[in-house]
Amino acid sequence: MLQQQIRESMKNAMKAKESIKLEVLRGILAACTNELIAQKRKTQEKLSDDEIIVIVARLAKQRKDSIEQYRAGGRNDLVEAEKKELEYLKEYLPQMMARDEIKKLALIKRDQMTLAEPSQKGILMGALMKDLKGKAEGHDVKAVVDEMLG
Incomplete structure (x- = not known):
């Protein structure tokens, strides 16, 4: 279900010409394909929603780490770009507990x-x-x- 939702969002991002969102969504799907290959499964198979959430969480963690690195390096332009990508990724993650x-x-x-x-x-x-x-x-x-x- 989540994979289908990502594909629909990708279509909408293409129509709306949202290049950053489109790039993030393509990245998620590419990471899903890479996960299937790593598990020696067929790339046409669908991942479960739980597997996709793990992948998106991994991508979000990478963005958080990048934000810290860019902030330490004084690259505020890249910090803002990574924050924007992180916001798009959070749309596909469950709400975290307080x-x-x-x-x-x-x-x-x-x-x-x-x-x-x-x-x-x-x-x-x-x-x-x-x-x-x-x-x-x-x-x-x-x-x-x-x-x-x-």
Whole structure:
């Protein structure tokens, strides 16, 4: 479904002559094709929505890293271009959880697993990431765990 939605958005971007959006959408589809090739599957196959979300998240992370690098290098023109691309990518990602929501789940999980020592951060972090995969940013989960057991 998501792959079809991306193709429809691509058609609309072509008609509206939105070159940056079109470039981003083509990049997503190319990354999907590359993923199929890497998995030794036929390129005509369709990826599941979950697989596409993982790919788009990877592309978004690359944009975030590029923004940091360009900002450190003083290239504000490129920072703005990457931010624009990141906004288009975020349209295809699920909404991420807020830290407050993560903290509530972390407290419940910590109490269930009876964890209290700072040395047990990894155990809690692993359990939370398994539950929150694709729903929360890893650095937010880490910050909550560090705050609780740090």
